[in-house]
Amino acid sequence: MNTRRTLAIVAAALIASVSLGAAGASAAPPTETDATSVVHWNEVAANTLVAIPGPNGGAPPAYQINMGITQGAVYDAVNAIGPKKYEPYLLKQRFGTKASVDAAVATAAYEVLTALVSTAPEIAAFPARTTLLASLSTQYMTSLDAIADDSFKRQGIAAGHAAAEAMLQARADDGRFGPSQWVRDPRPGHWSPLLNAAGQEILDPTPWVGGVEPFLVESAAQFRSAPPLALDSPEYAAEYNQVLSLGRATGSTRTPEQTYIAKWWQWPPILAWNDVARQLITQNDLSGADAARLLALQNLSGADAAITCWSDKYYYDFWRPWNAILRAGEDGNEATAADAGWVALITAPYPDHPSGHNCLDGAHAAVLRMFFGDVVPGGFHMTSTSGLLAAGEPRERTFQTFSQPLSELIDARIWAGLHFRHPDVEGQRLGVNVAQYGAAHYFQPVGR
Numbered sequence: 001m002n003t004r005r006t007l008a009i010v011a012a013a014l015i016a017s018v019s020l021g022a023a024g025a026s027a028a029p030p031t032e033t034d035a036t037s038v039v040h041w042n043e044v045a046a047n048t049l050v051a052i053p054g055p056n057g058g059a060p061p062a063y064q065i066n067m068g069i070t071q072g073a074v075y076d077a078v079n080a081i082g083p084k085k086y087e088p089y090l091l092k093q094r095f096g097t098k099a100s101v102d103a104a105v106a107t108a109a110y111e112v113l114t115a116l117v118s119t120a121p122e123i124a125a126f127p128a129r130t131t132l133l134a135s136l137s138t139q140y141m142t143s144l145d146a147i148a149d150d151s152f153k154r155q156g157i158a159a160g161h162a163a164a165e166a167m168l169q170a171r172a173d174d175g176r177f178g179p180s181q182w183v184r185d186p187r188p189g190h191w192s193p194l195l196n197a198a199g200q201e202i203l204d205p206t207p208w209v210g211g212v213e214p215f216l217v218e219s220a221a222q223f224r225s226a227p228p229l230a231l232d233s234p235e236y237a238a239e240y241n242q243v244l245s246l247g248r249a250t251g252s253t254r255t256p257e258q259t260y261i262a263k264w265w266q267w268p269p270i271l272a273w274n275d276v277a278r279q280l281i282t283q284n285d286l287s288g289a290d291a292a293r294l295l296a297l298q299n300l301s302g303a304d305a306a307i308t309c310w311s312d313k314y315y316y317d318f319w320r321p322w323n324a325i326l327r328a329g330e331d332g333n334e335a336t337a338a339d340a341g342w343v344a345l346i347t348a349p350y351p352d353h354p355s356g357h358n359c360l361d362g363a364h365a366a367v368l369r370m371f372f373g374d375v376v377p378g379g380f381h382m383t384s385t386s387g388l389l390a391a392g393e394p395r396e397r398t399f400q401t402f403s404q405p406l407s408e409l410i411d412a413r414i415w416a417g418l419h420f421r422h423p424d425v426e427g428q429r430l431g432v433n434v435a436q437y438g439a440a441h442y443f444q445p446v447g448r
Helices: 003-015 022-026 036-049 060-079 101-119 129-145 151-170 234-246 256-264 269-283 288-316 321-326 356-372 403-415 421-441
Strands: 375-383 396-401
Touching: 036 060, 036 101, 036 129, 036 269, 036 288, 060 101, 060 151, 060 269, 060 288, 060 356, 101 129, 101 151, 101 288, 234 321, 234 403, 234 421, 256 403, 269 288, 269 356, 269 375, 288 356, 288 421, 356 403, 356 421, 396 403, 403 421
Parallel strands: none
Antiparallel strands: 375 396
C-alpha cells in the first residue's frame, strides 16, 4: 500500500468520526464555571502518572489506563452538579446547581490520583512515591483554599468524592497487573525479545494491558486490527525492504531531518495529546462541563485503544523488523534478504503489530478532531520529552491540522526501524474505531 493511499484511508476514517465539534459544545446550556480547574487537574494528572516507574504502571499503555480512570471520574464529578447535561459514565447521584465545580474537580482528581499512586505495586523501585503523594496533597489544599468555605464547597467535595469512589470501585479487580499475555513461539513471523548487555531478555514492563477490562468498548477483541501481512507476500517484501533501508541505526537512507523526526516522536502520546487538548480547551473557551467531557472521551478512548492494541500485539505476536531482518532466510519470501548486521535506530520490548504509538495517537486525535475539526486556526504546538534528542535540537513543533502529525508518525516509526508500515496504519485505524464507538455510545447530550 503506497503512502498516499495509506494516509487517505486513515484520514477518511477520521472524517467519518461522530461529530462533537465546537459548535455542538457551544450549544450546551450556559454555565458559570469555566474550564480552569479541569485543565489544571488534567495537567497535574499527566505529570503525576508519568512519574510512576514503567513496570508499576507508568509505561505508556498503563499510563493511558490511569489517565482514563482519572478523567472519567472528573467528568462524572462535573456532570453530577446541577441539571444533567450529558449521560453520566458511572455516577448516577445528583448534586445541587450551586455546588462548587472547582471543588468537585479537585476532589475527584486528587482522590483517584492518590489511590493510583498509593496502590501502584513496587515491581520496580519507586523512591518518588512519597514525594508524589505529598505534592498531590499540597496541590489539593491549594485548590480548596481558593474556594469560599461554604456549603457549596462542601457539596462540590461530596460530588468529587462520590465520582472518585464510583470509579475506583468499578476498576477494582479489572485485570490491571494481571498475568502476562505473551506466549513464546519460536516459529518464523513471531516476536522474540532482544537481550541486554548482561544477556537477559528485555521484556514488556506491562504485558498484562491487553487483559484489562475495557472502559467503553465491549471487549478487547471488538475492534481487532487486520492481521499482519503474509510473510511470503509481495506486500510484506515491499515493507520489509523499506524498513531495511530506512530504519537501520547506521548506513540508513534516512535524511538527517527524518532521523530527527524519528527521535522526536519517542515520547508518551498521553503527554502530547492531553497538552494539545488543554491548549484547545483554553483557546476555544470551553466550559468546565464540555472540557471534562472532551478529556474523558479522549482518555477513555485512549485507554481502550491501549487495551485493544496490547491484546492484538500478543494475539498476533508478529515479529519486529530486527527479528525479521536477521531471520529473513526463514520467511519463505524470495524478495527478502537477511542482513546479520542490521540494528534498528530505536527498539521496543513487545511485538510489532499493531503499533502502540499509532493506536494511542489515532484515538486521541480522532476525539480532538470530533470537537475542533481537522484544521486548527493558529495551529497547536507539541513539545517532545524524548530523551533521544541532542542538545539544541528543537523540541517544540507546530502543526496546523491533526492530519499532519498522524501522517508523519506513520513514517517516523519506519524511519526509527520500529515497525513495518502495515502495523502503523492498522494502529491508527484501531484508535479511530475505538474513539468512534466511544463517542457514539457514551457522554451523550441529555434532552437535546
